[in-house]
Amino acid sequence: xxxxxxQRARSPExxxxxxxxxxxxxxxxxxxxxxxxxxxxxxxxRAGMHKSALLRYFETREEIFLRLTAAGWQEWTPALAAxxxxxxxxxxxxxxxxxxxxxxxxGMFCDLLAQAPLNLERNVSLDAVRDFKxxxxxxxxxxxxxxxxxLPRLGRDDALDLIATAVAxxxxxxxIATPGPEVAALYRSDPRLAHAVIEVEPRLTRILTxxxxxxxxxxx
Amino acid sequence: xxxxxxQRARSPExxxxxxxxxxxxxxxxxxxxxxxxxxxxxxxxRAGMHKSALLRYFETREEIFLRLTAAGWQEWTPALAAxxxxxxxxxxxxxxxxxxxxxxxxGMFCDLLAQAPLNLERNVSLDAVRDFKxxxxxxxxxxxxxxxxxLPRLGRDDALDLIATAVAxxxxxxxIATPGPEVAALYRSDPRLAHAVIEVEPRLTRILTxxxxxxxxxxx
Numbered sequence: 001x002x003x004x005x006x007q008r009a010r011s012p013e014x015x016x017x018x019x020x021x022x023x024x025x026x027x028x029x030x031x032x033x034x035x036x037x038x039x040x041x042x043x044x045x046r047a048g049m050h051k052s053a054l055l056r057y058f059e060t061r062e063e064i065f066l067r068l069t070a071a072g073w074q075e076w077t078p079a080l081a082a083x084x085x086x087x088x089x090x091x092x093x094x095x096x097x098x099x100x101x102x103x104x105x106x107g108m109f110c111d112l113l114a115q116a117p118l119n120l121e122r123n124v125s126l127d128a129v130r131d132f133k134x135x136x137x138x139x140x141x142x143x144x145x146x147x148x149x150x151l152p153r154l155g156r157d158d159a160l161d162l163i164a165t166a167v168a169x170x171x172x173x174x175x176i177a178t179p180g181p182e183v184a185a186l187y188r189s190d191p192r193l194a195h196a197v198i199e200v201e202p203r204l205t206r207i208l209t210x211x212x213x214x215x216x217x218x219x220x
Numbered sequence: 221x222x223x224x225x226x227q228r229a230r231s232p233e234x235x236x237x238x239x240x241x242x243x244x245x246x247x248x249x250x251x252x253x254x255x256x257x258x259x260x261x262x263x264x265x266r267a268g269m270h271k272s273a274l275l276r277y278f279e280t281r282e283e284i285f286l287r288l289t290a291a292g293w294q295e296w297t298p299a300l301a302a303x304x305x306x307x308x309x310x311x312x313x314x315x316x317x318x319x320x321x322x323x324x325x326x327g328m329f330c331d332l333l334a335q336a337p338l339n340l341e342r343n344v345s346l347d348a349v350r351d352f353k354x355x356x357x358x359x360x361x362x363x364x365x366x367x368x369x370x371l372p373r374l375g376r377d378d379a380l381d382l383i384a385t386a387v388a389x390x391x392x393x394x395x396i397a398t399p400g401p402e403v404a405a406l407y408r409s410d411p412r413l414a415h416a417v418i419e420v421e422p423r424l425t426r427i428l429t430x431x432x433x434x435x436x437x438x439x440x
Contacts, residue, residue: 036342092434114338117395122256126406133416160415161427168392169385175337186346195380196353207381210434211427214312 019057022047023071026064031108034178035065035115062123069116070135072109076102077139084146092216095150096208099162103170104201107178114171151216158215165211166204173200239277242267243291246284251328254398255285255335282343289336290355292329296322297359304366312436315370316428319382323390324421327398334391371436378435385431386424393420 025046029038040061044054058064083098103110112120121129140163147159154162177200179187187193245266249258260281264274278284303318323330332340341349360383367379374382397420399407407413 036338114334114392117392117399118256118334118338121403122400126402129403130406130410130413133413137412137415158430161423161430164393164418164423165385165389165427168389172334172337172388172392173384179337180342182346183341183349186350190350192357193350193353195357198384203381203384207385207431210378210381211431212434213437214430214433214435217433 015057018049022049022054022057022064023067026061027068027108030065030068030111035108035111038065040064059125059128060123062120063125063128065112066116066120066124066128066132069109069112069120070132070139072106072112073136073139076106076109077143081142081146084143084150087150090150092151092212093205093209095147095212096205099166099208100170100201100204103166103204107174110170110174110200111178113167114175151212153216153219154212162208162212162215166208169204169207170200173198173203235277238269242269242274242277242284243287246281247288247328250285250288250331255328255331258285260284279345279348280343282340283345283348285332286336286340286344286348286352289329289332289340290352290359292326292332293356293359296326296329297363301362301366304363304370307370310370312371312432313425313429315367315432316425319386319428320390320421320424323386323424327394330390330394330420331398332391333387334395371432373436373439374432382428382432382435386428389424389427390420393418393423 022043026038026043029042029046038061040054041051043061043064044051047054058067080098080102083102084095087094087098116132121132140160143163144156144159147154147162176196177198187197242263246258246263249262249266258281260274261271263281263284264271267274278287300318300322303322304315307314307318336352341352344352360380363383364376364379367374367382396416397418407416
């Protein structure tokens, strides 16, 4: 934080705009190439600034992608709550499908969900981790509310486990379902590897249907 | 592969011993520090050889850890099958506990399970990926057999989904449960972050119990 004063004397609005531009650049690159390929230098180039200038806004590439992960939670959870609210045939299968569809539609978010605990939370400040955890905690509230309406017999602890299961599986399955191009070709060419080719949405729907069914046994 | 002939003219036994020594060194370092911290240079130093010598046996650090992941599957699955075979009170909860206990006892394997699709499968040769996939596929067979005996109503597709769910959740939850020391201290210090502290085994037992219950409905 030893930058000369004239560089820091921006208006809060100008600072927010630069941050938003950096996040937009990282989002576009992540969607094009996958998170793992994107460097801080790439993001600075896409945002049209020098890397040294970018470092005044974010400390590491991990901080940028952790911010995008939090933004992903804030965008996904209301969409999921709306999908849950629109269910016409209540029950475990419909709820599972709402989770699976809304997650499978958000490939970069699935990528980020898997990367966050492994890679992103490990190279940022404690403040950044705290902000991230509190943001994702708050984002869950609208899902709890929607689940209470759809599945009145699902307790709060089960709802927490269900969300954790859905995001962990979506992250892991997305990684397995999107290997590099050479490995994808290998999977298609060798019938013994047919099991390695998975589709995120149907598998997630099947598993979450079973999990929710087991969490909400019919009253005896 | 332009090494001089005299270096490659080892007996197959000598080559296997060097490979085993390298894998042992990587396993010890991974258990001490977590996979993500361990470099090829660290492994060479622990195995008592130069990095250039190590590169005659393995192409990348990822290839070494992918081999350890396959070895982890080959060690875990018979242990799980034995635990399943020893169940005295059959049912979803006992089967779930066998999965959760045997996975939670194997921290480095959980770490590897999460790292494999994200990081390890992406920096190795196609042959290495093929060998890895075929090894983990074969390792599952003894679990299928044990599951058939414990849960006769669980179909093969559900058994495949169950194994995939257990390893994906174990990998993801292990990462969340073992943050760096500073982040762990933050979690303990801020009551708003209590939800961020999770225990792998009880959570995995709860979720898998529900999933298996939903996969094996009582006949009407």
